[in-house]
Amino acid sequence: MTDAFTELLSEYLDEELSPAERARVERHLQACVSCRDSLEGLRQVIGRAKVLPVDVPPNDLWPGIAARIVGPR
């Protein structure tokens, strides 16, 4: 279930709403289970995006680079 307030939840979490909008969203959140649920889900997505690991590629890509950078630039 989404409503007009659901659309504002990302901006709410990113602190991009005006104080007035923010207050309206907060009032709505107190009354709307569905938006509270969405908010929590969005929070989790944001949290996981921030901690994605850095992985070294499984294949060594250097030989392919080295082959292309020999000789004058």
Added chain:
Amino acid sequence: MRKALRAYEVRLHSNLPGILSIQPLVIAIGKEAPVLRPITPPPSTRAQGTAEIPEDESIEVALAAAGDSRAFERLYRRHVGRVHSLLRRMVGSDEADEATQDAFVRAWRAIGSFRGDSAFGTWVHRIAVNVALASRRGKITNRQRFLDDEDFLNHHPDRPDRSSERLDFEAALSTLPHGAREVLVLHDVEGFRHEEIAELLDISSGTSKSQLHRARMAIRKVLNA
């Protein structure tokens, strides 16, 4: 309290200090890249600590600029993880290796113009972002990349990318329409602001915000499925 927490999160999250003000990059990527203009100075929080503050690499950079490919290889080894991770998320596993090589070849060609006013890692990372965006350009129009509400709902996701063991978040990411994926990676993973993303992707800030919201909602749905 919330503000303080937020600032802390931003610091943790941001390791691309002042990325848009790097002038040498404009030279580095030449005509293939969008024209990059500094937009606004990044909040000071973005310039602050990261777990991986690079050690001084100016010697390697100078050697590489003078043509020493072994010095450049050392730079490559130190930074390939972040570059490849970014590109895998932006263009998908299938194209990530080649895109990574392209990014480092471009960096090699342009390193003479790198002035060291940012970290080398930041600079090469920015080149990688442009490689990712260039790989989409021409193949597909913005109209197709950025689905409006209805199309977004009807979008048949690509099969989740199962090449990695990590089937969760990254697989969910790979199901998003390209434009939404780019916005989410740039904003939530890389810490770019909407104004910067709008400039990079040639969309409005409003579109960037709405695409981000849809992308997050879609990921949440996939993860909960």
